[in-house]
Amino acid sequence: MTDVPHAWLLRLLKVPPAPRLPSGHEGRVFRSAPAFRRYQLLRWGVQQLGVAAGLVAGALFLREFIFHVDYPLSHAIAWVLEGLALLGFLVQLPVGFLVTRLDYAFRWYILSDRSLRVREGLVSLQEKTMTFANIQQVSIQQNPIQRLFGIADVKVETAGGGGSGGSKGGEAHREHLHEAYFRGVDNAAEIRDVILARVRLHRDTGLGEHAPEEPVEPAGTSTAALEAATELLTEMRALRGAMPPRQPR
Structure with missing residues (x-):
């Protein structure tokens, strides 16, 4: 492992251990694609x-x-x-x-059944948590160099993310407090689809905001919720199959 020879640096920077899923949550803890290290x-x-x-x-x-x-x-x-x-x-x-x-070894992404979390940085550690009920938009960004490496970034935006205030410097972008990035992933489409499916599920079951033209049905009788749950399960299985296996510490 890359962290063994450089344990002194990790202790100096007080890098926290690998994150875990919250108790009672289901999901996945993963990293960027190996090609992201070469890109960096x-x-x-x-x-x-x-x-x-x-x-x-x-x-x-x-x-x-x-x-x-x-x-x-x-x-x-x-x-x-x-x-x-x-x-x-x-x-x-x-x-x-x-x-x-x-940076690659200590950049973590978490997708649980209720929220997503992004932890990145060694010298300046940043961690963002977003609940699916608040997510407004999910998009994929890819520059020409990323295309050569076969990776892309998944950008997630929550309510209130349209302004320019409250931003802070990121690696290549100035990130807003209402934005999070899954950087350097090689299955960006699958991650985007899983997030969107969970957003729909939370809204259809009454856990998030609804558009005015979409009336809320009781959670126990909503066929839309059942269909969304089935779609989410299928997409989660596809995502787990596409992600690299979790590396032991």
Whole structure:
């Protein structure tokens, strides 16, 4: 396991253990697809190339302009600036690589029969829980690089998620407090369908909001609820079959 050689880093960052399903709940605890780790490392590598290019450009600037300034300490200051920038870059390289590599192993997604939960991040841990009764929209997002890796993101939005306030920085997006992402999954369509089925089930059984044109029937006599439950069971079985097996700690 990747967490054994780096236990010191996990203790330093106080990373919590793997989450479990709440008592009495049914569902699944899973991670992103293995290809998501390669995708993250590729992004990290491109970012480091950009930083290295910036350092080279800065060094050329110093040599071209500051070295020609008629000031006794100009050369010393230029060399100190170059040295500090290079040192900072070299120090952050192994730490950034390690955090990026471990991000996959400690990114968890939970789909239970009542809610979903997303836990992500090592340095800055974020955890979001959403009940199916409050979910308004589920969509799939996939950029060209993700398409090459065969992965996608499932975006879940709850009521009140249309504004721009209250957002905080994510990995590649500025996430709103009313948004959650199942990032880097290779069965995005199945996850979306299961979430939508559970949303319909909660609404049909009177656990969530109903559209005005859809009258609420008693839960015990609602044929729509029975049909939704049957559809949910079928989709959950398909999702479990498509997901990778849970890895032991």
